[in-house]
Amino acid sequence: MSQTTTGSELKSLFLLDPSITYLNYGSFGACPREIFEAYQGYQLELEREPVHFITRAGMEYAARSRKELAGYLHCDADDIVWTMNPSYAVNIIAKSFALSPGDEILATDLEYGACDKTWDYYCEKAGAKYRRQKINLPVQDAQQIVEDLFKGFGPRTRLVFVSHLTSSTGMILPVHDIVREAHRRGVPCFVDGAHAPGQIGLDITTLDADMYVGACHKWMLSPKGCSFLYVRRSLQDTIDPLIISWGYKAMFPGPSRFQDYHMVQGTRDYSAFLTVPHCLEFMRKYQWDRVRSHCRAMVRSNATRFFQLLESDPICPIDEEFIAQMLSIPIRCAEPELLYKKLFEKYNIEIPVMRQDDRVYLRYSINAFNQQEDLDRLYDALLEIKKEGQLLEL
Ligand SMILES: Cc1ncc(COP(=O)(O)O)c(C=O)c1O
Known part of the structure; x- marks a missing residue:
């Protein structure tokens, strides 16, 4: 049954430390108590009868959970595999991708740092190039992003890799247009959707990306360690597992080689994967569409005053x-780490201050448990810091 719940009631459903103003859901999501308890329930079941859980019951739960996740993402359950986190999934693809000297991977210059490093590593090893193509900011419209990105396309481009929402800017990229353009030019597209599931609507089949990675432990409310990798059916046999185990030439084959390779990876606690049905039920119960639109309205209605305060655009x-x-919000700040530290230590505000190339961004994230007073607290803290005239160069 659905319930209409106020902001402060929603806050009480989470395990977050109430003394902290938590504005960094984008880095690490927070898991509501009832989902966390379901997670611990699976862990207890595992410890009571490890063999039964790891080889049978847990596998059945995982298959059910994968099916529900696939329904939510609008794709076939056998086309997704569980991974611990998006980094793991990006590594699976980057390591499997057969690159030759001179080949290129085309990405924007707004990708997540750890993914840049992964591609750098495997490209360097193969004598290939990871091209971080400049997206001109401020962005005018979706078309401009597509044009900027494909200026970096060349005869040796083998794959386009883009974020669905970029970490540093929080911006949604026009991934439908990017996938279409990549296909028009005859190359596959891999979308890093770490921030998408649970934050924006997602239909993987309509998007038509060749590979898609998403986290459930950010905006879908699961405990940490729950993410997925989608791969188009026709490409699945080209994807190697990061860990070779019983899933290779499986004695008891599952629905596909893709599933065997990536699911059977030695002893591990995959309880986090099993929590997706609980996350979906939680979102239904608390009318998550309504919650999300309330959060989006709060994000946007506060924007102008922060840009004005920080003299930014x-x-x-x-x-x-x-x-x-x-x-x-792009800010001028020579020592972002000190600003972060001050906001946390003096004001109890958890908010990232991130560098990307020569830019520094202050990024606030709003989820169910946030209320207007959280952003007011941030505003007052920044106003005080601005008056001190040290950390913010305005
Ligand atoms: C856009 C993007 N991709 C990938 C990741 C990697 O996620 P994880 O650290 O959970 O592997 C993040 C993490 O914040 C991210 O923001």
Whole structure:
């Protein structure tokens, strides 16, 4: 049964430390108590009869959970595999991708740092190039992003890799247009959707990406260690597992080689994977569409005063097309780590201050448990810091 719940009631459903103003859901999501208890329930069941759980019951739960996740993502359950986190999934693809000297992977210059490093590593090993193509900011419209990105396309481009929502900017990229353009030019597209599931609507089949990675432990509310990798059926046999184990030439084959390779990886606690049905039930119960639109409205309605306070300009239109539950404000700050530390230590505000190339961004994330007073607290803290005239160079 669905329930209408106020912001403070929603806050009480989470395990977050109430003394902290938590504005960094984008880095690490927070798991509501009832989902966390379901997770611990699976762990207890595992410890009571490890053999039964790891080889039978847990596998059945995992298959059921994968089916429900696939329903939510609008794809076939056998086309997704569980991974511990998006980094793991990006590594699976980057390591499997057969690159030759001179080949290129085309990405934007707004990708997540750890993914840049992964591609750098495997490209360097193969004598290939990871091209971080500049997206001109401020962005005018979706078309401009596509044009900027494909200026980096060349005869040796083998794959396009882009974020669905970028970590540093919080901006939604026009991935439908990017996938279409990559296909028009005859190359596959891999979308890093770490921030998408649970934050924005997602239909993997309609998107038509060749590979897609998403985290459930950010905006889908699961405990940490729950993510997935989708691979188009026709490409699945080209994808190696990161860990070779019983799933290779499986004695008891599952629905596909893809599933065997990536699911059977030695002893591990996969309880986090099993929590997806609980996350979906939680979102239904608390009318998550309503919660999300309330959060998006709060993100956008506060934007102008933060840009004014920090004497900054938006890097994209502040509307539904580009902004969901995260907003990044470019700031001038020589020592972002000190600003982060001050906001946390003096004001108890958890908010990232991130560098990307020569830019620094302050990014607030809003989820169910946040209320207007959280952003007011951030505003007052920044105002005080601004008056001190040290950390913020305005
Ligand atoms: C866009 C993006 N991709 C990938 C990741 C990697 O996620 P994880 O650290 O959970 O592997 C993140 C993490 O914040 C991210 O923001």
